[in-house]
Structure formats: structure tokens, C-alpha cells
Amino acid sequence: MILTVVALALIVVMAMAIARAFLGPTIYDRILAVNLFGTKTVLLIAVVSYIAGRPDFLDVALIYALINFISVIAVLRFFEYGSSKVNDKVGKDA
Amino acid sequence: MVRARDLFATVMLSGIYGLLSASFFILMDAADVAFTEAAVGAGIFPLLMLTVLTSVGRYEAERRRVRYLPLFVMVVLAGALFAAVLQMPPFGAVDAPSHGHVAQRYIQDSPAEIGIPNMVTSVLASYRGFDTLGEVVVIFTAAVGVVVILLGGRPKTPQQSTQALMAEHKVLRVVGKMLIPLILLFGLYVQFHGEYGPGGGFQAGVIFAVGIILYAMLFGLSNAQRVVPLGVLRWLVALGVLIYGSVGLANLVVGGEYLNYSMLASDPVTGQHIGIILIELGVGITVASAMVLIFFAFTRATRSRDELEE
Amino acid sequence: MADYYNYLIVVLLMVMGLYIVMAQGNLVKKLIGLNIFQTSVFIFYISTAKVSGGTAPIVIDGAELYSNPLPQVLILTAIVVGIATMSLALALVLRIKRAYGSVEEDVILEQDKSC
Amino acid sequence: MPELITLLSSLCLLLGAFLIFSGGLGVLRFPDFFTRMHAAGVTETMAVTLIVLGLMLHSGWGLPLFKLLLILLFVMITGPTASHALAKSALHGGLRPLGDDSNNERH
Numbered sequence A: 001m002i003l004t005v006v007a008l009a010l011i012v013v014m015a016m017a018i019a020r021a022f023l024g025p026t027i028y029d030r031i032l033a034v035n036l037f038g039t040k041t042v043l044l045i046a047v048v049s050y051i052a053g054r055p056d057f058l059d060v061a062l063i064y065a066l067i068n069f070i071s072v073i074a075v076l077r078f079f080e081y082g083s084s085k086v087n088d089k090v091g092k093d094a
Numbered sequence B: 001m002v003r004a005r006d007l008f009a010t011v012m013l014s015g016i017y018g019l020l021s022a023s024f025f026i027l028m029d030a031a032d033v034a035f036t037e038a039a040v041g042a043g044i045f046p047l048l049m050l051t052v053l054t055s056v057g058r059y060e061a062e063r064r065r066v067r068y069l070p071l072f073v074m075v076v077l078a079g080a081l082f083a084a085v086l087q088m089p090p091f092g093a094v095d096a097p098s099h100g101h102v103a104q105r106y107i108q109d110s111p112a113e114i115g116i117p118n119m120v121t122s123v124l125a126s127y128r129g130f131d132t133l134g135e136v137v138v139i140f141t142a143a144v145g146v147v148v149i150l151l152g153g154r155p156k157t158p159q160q161s162t163q164a165l166m167a168e169h170k171v172l173r174v175v176g177k178m179l180i181p182l183i184l185l186f187g188l189y190v191q192f193h194g195e196y197g198p199g200g201g202f203q204a205g206v207i208f209a210v211g212i213i214l215y216a217m218l219f220g221l222s223n224a225q226r227v228v229p230l231g232v233l234r235w236l237v238a239l240g241v242l243i244y245g246s247v248g249l250a251n252l253v254v255g256g257e258y259l260n261y262s263m264l265a266s267d268p269v270t271g272q273h274i275g276i277i278l279i280e281l282g283v284g285i286t287v288a289s290a291m292v293l294i295f296f297a298f299t300r301a302t303r304s305r306d307e308l309e310e
Numbered sequence C: 001m002a003d004y005y006n007y008l009i010v011v012l013l014m015v016m017g018l019y020i021v022m023a024q025g026n027l028v029k030k031l032i033g034l035n036i037f038q039t040s041v042f043i044f045y046i047s048t049a050k051v052s053g054g055t056a057p058i059v060i061d062g063a064e065l066y067s068n069p070l071p072q073v074l075i076l077t078a079i080v081v082g083i084a085t086m087s088l089a090l091a092l093v094l095r096i097k098r099a100y101g102s103v104e105e106d107v108i109l110e111q112d113k114s115c
Numbered sequence D: 001m002p003e004l005i006t007l008l009s010s011l012c013l014l015l016g017a018f019l020i021f022s023g024g025l026g027v028l029r030f031p032d033f034f035t036r037m038h039a040a041g042v043t044e045t046m047a048v049t050l051i052v053l054g055l056m057l058h059s060g061w062g063l064p065l066f067k068l069l070l071i072l073l074f075v076m077i078t079g080p081t082a083s084h085a086l087a088k089s090a091l092h093g094g095l096r097p098l099g100d101d102s103n104n105e106r107h
Helices: A002-023 A027-051 A055-081 A083-090 B007-027 B031-056 B068-085 B101-113 B119-127 B129-151 B170-193 B201-219 B221-227 B230-253 B268-309 C002-023 C027-049 C069-100 C105-114 D002-029 D033-059 D063-092
Strands: none
Touching (some): A002 B007, A002 D002, A002 D033, A027 A055, A027 B007, A027 D033, A027 D063, A055 B007, A055 D063, B007 C027, B031 B201, B031 B268, B031 C027, B101 B119, B119 B129, B119 B268, B119 C069, B129 B268, B129 C069, B170 D063, B201 B221, B201 B268, B201 C069, C002 C027, C027 C069, C069 C105, D033 D063
């Protein structure tokens, strides 16, 4: 019961994160939204695995926590690479 | 997603899309699939996309007009598909035809015949082993294709030092150092735990590749290539397929059928076990090295592109 | 209608992906459309595998009804094969960029014609 | 004793859910990037800890407990690191926090 409430809250927050990812306005907001979305997905999967009574799904949550971190690093690296071309546009990205 | 002109935003959204579809797979009871989609759809795909974007530029050309012909075709197609879909069995129906034939047999007999609880793994590696062999070969071919397209036919660019790449991010480096062993360990766990829980060669391969890619991102490509040189990777890609194929041949030698592992040991169930472990190992090696190879090739290609511009 | 909503989502995603592939001029974006299309097929297979009341096809005590493992196997391999072929396509895009200096369809076609 | 543990776990879970919700609201409603990041970052670690703690109490001894611990460890390490890196590169990329007038002519 309580697990369901938590899952619902998580889904609502995930929807909020998607809204933020769509709205922007800067690229960093989008990255933040993706990061938030990822963490919430980790929790959602953990909670769902308990709702379904299959704790072995926790492996999937674990891999999510990992992937999430890596994608943030990948994004930052992307900026470092194309710094001369990209950075000046970053702040006022539409 | 359709309208955003900034390709970078599109890639970010497609990362969310990968996460979303993986959560959906979890809700649909497909833990193994969610595993793979998590690592691929949310991890490797955006990563490769980003690498490509560094080369092709972040912004798309201006295009404001809507294309009406494709739109029309799509509306018609959607209508036709909706009509067709209503003939499908309802969602979640127990008596749907697709659950009829072999699926029942897999569910009822595979725990006894193969002796492992994860039906997905037993179907993947044993019942449909030939199919999986084909898929591993496809991955191998794709890796070879990427190498030929991006690294072949061109003098090798001198490797520049990429030490300064992430030098500003000391925190990231330290945390990365802590995480990479964990990731690799987790990859091994997934590789060898695939018979009992969600996991297996495909997932483990991707996780392993992600660990090495993380290293390459934090410490520079040349350092990563010192750890796993391209030549070794090329060998490994082929080695995985070779292991897979030769397990099949070994079955023939001991008098069984191709990729039917029952004869590998005196007890058929043990034989199946040995066969599945070996095959998953082959799959894991191929997938991991193919992904790392593809990533290295992409990074090198975009790097040399930048050098040419300068 | 409520019994068919999964198919509706699949059709929507599929059409959306296909539209992106057809209507967008940027090759990278076309590939993203292709990815959406691909995922819609994955969702289609996985949702046909679901049995209501069933649980994941990993044997545990006390479970009678399992979801269908076969479509899951097909999609599991399809995802990894999909990323491999997708990376091949991305490699081709990189190569096109090197050869033509652009990844916009119009520009490439124009250059081809002028040759 | 089991009742107490159930109560504690429910409490943790509910508190975590509330924190997550407030964090999500903050990300959606706060005026600029750094405040949004504050909402996401601060609530994230606390909420994740609470929810995972709740699940741990819920699950009892076993392999799942260990995995939850690993998830907690992971999120606790990666979350702040990602936030740090993100904030740093945002600052580097030219974003300024609200109220920071150091770029204006008045100074």
C-alpha cells in the first residue's frame, strides 16, 4: 500500500522531470532533468520490484544507478571537446 | 522530440526515452530485457550519439515547413495499423496464440531439461542457440564494419596526448577510480549469475564495455588504449564468436547435435550447464569488445576530424 | 478499447519514428527516428509476452503463471544487435560528414547532382 | 518488534516520497538553474536514503538487502559527484546564479 504511494509519487516526479527537460531553458537544465529522471527510475524499479515481490529485479536498479552517472560524465565530456564551438551558445540555448 | 532543432536536446530526450522504455519493460515482467535496454538505450546509444555530435555539429539546418506527403502517408498508415491492431488478442490475455506452441513447453519443461531457473537464459542459449549465434555474428560484423569505415583506408593519425582532457574534473576522476572496479565486478556477477537471475552474456558485455568506456572518458583515449589495445580488441571480438562456434562443433565431436549441449557431460543437465556457461562467455566477450571497439573507433574518428579542421 | 492501449501506443510511436525518418533532413535525426521505431517494435513484442497475473519467467516458488519468455529472448538479442547496427549507421554518418562536409540530406543530394 | 520495523519502514518511505515530491516541485518551479539544482541535489540524497532505508527495513536479511545497500552506496557517491560536475561546468559555461551581480557594471 505504502509502496504504491511511493511509486505514484515517483511517477509524478518523473513527469515533472520530463517537463523540465522539455522546457529547458538552458542545456544544463536538461542535463539536470535527465539526471533526476535517472535517479527516480532507480528508485521506481526498486520499489516496483518489491511490489511485484521479485527482489531479483534490484540488479536492474543497480545498473541504472551506474548508467546515470556515466551519462552525466559523457555529457560533460561532450562540452569539453567542442568547447570552442559549443560553449558560447550554451547559456542562451532555446 | 520531433521539433527540437538542437540535436543535443534531442539526444538528452532520447536518453530519457531509453530509461522510460526500460521501466516499461520492468512493468511487463521482462527483467532481462529491461537490463539490456537500461545499459544500451540509456547508456551506450546516447553516448555514441554524443560522440557523433562532436563531429557533425550540434545544430540542425533551418527547416520550418512541414512535409505534407510523409504526414499524409503516416496518417493513413496509422489508421491501417489501428484497424489491424484491433484484431489482436487483448493485452495480457492468457490464451493468446503466441503463448500457445513452444512457449508452454519452454515454461513447463525448461527448468527440468536445462536445470536453470531463468527461462530467458535457457531459451536464449540452448533452445534458440543457433539464433543467438546468428546475432553474435551480426554484432561481430557490425564491429568489423565500423572499424573498416572509420579506421581503415587512411594513415593512422599520430596519437596526441589527451592527458588534459578531464584534468579539471579531479573529483570525477577520483570517483571514477572508485567506481570502475565496482562496475567491472558487477559485470562479472551479471555474466555468471545469468542462469539464476536476470543477466547473461549480452548484458554483462554491455556493462563491461561501459566500465572501460568510462575509463576512456575520464583518463583519455590513449591511456585506455594502453589498457586494452585495439589489436587485442579485434582479436577478442573474433574470439567470442569462435568460442561460441567451437562449443557447437565440440557437440558434434562428442556425437551430439550442433549446439545441443546434452552430450558435453555424462549427465545431460550438467552438459547443458557447461554449454550455456561457455556460450554466455563467448557472447559476453564479443559484445564487450565490440562495444569498446566501436567507441574507440568513433572517438578516434571524431578526434582526427577536429585535427583536420585545425 | 482499454484492452488494446498497448497496441495504440506502439502504433503511435511507430508512426512517429517513421515520420521522423521520412520528413527530417538531418541524418542524425533520422537515426533517432529509426531508434524510436525500433523501440516501438520492442514494446510490441514485450507487451504481447505479458500475461496478466503472471510473473517474470524466472522460476520461483509459489508462482504458477509466467509471462512468455520467447518474445523476451528475441528482443533481448534484438536490442544489442540494434545498437550494433545503429553504430554502423552512425559510422556511415561520420564518413558522410567527412566526405560531404554536411549531414543534411538536401546539401548532400545537391552535391551529388552537381558532380 | 516486527510491528515497529513495519512502522519505521512506512515512515521512511512516506517521508522519502514527500521529499522526492518537493524536490520535483522545486525542479519544476524554481526560477533559475542553480536553485533548481539545489532542489534536485539536496532532496535527492536524503530522499534516496530514506526510501532505500525503508525498503531495506521492509525486505529483511538476505541478498536483496545487500543489493539495496550497494544501490544506496552508489547513489550516495555518484549523485553529489554528478551535481558537483554539473554545477562546475554550468558555471564554467557562463551561467551565473541569481543575485550574483559580479558581472554587472555596477560593481
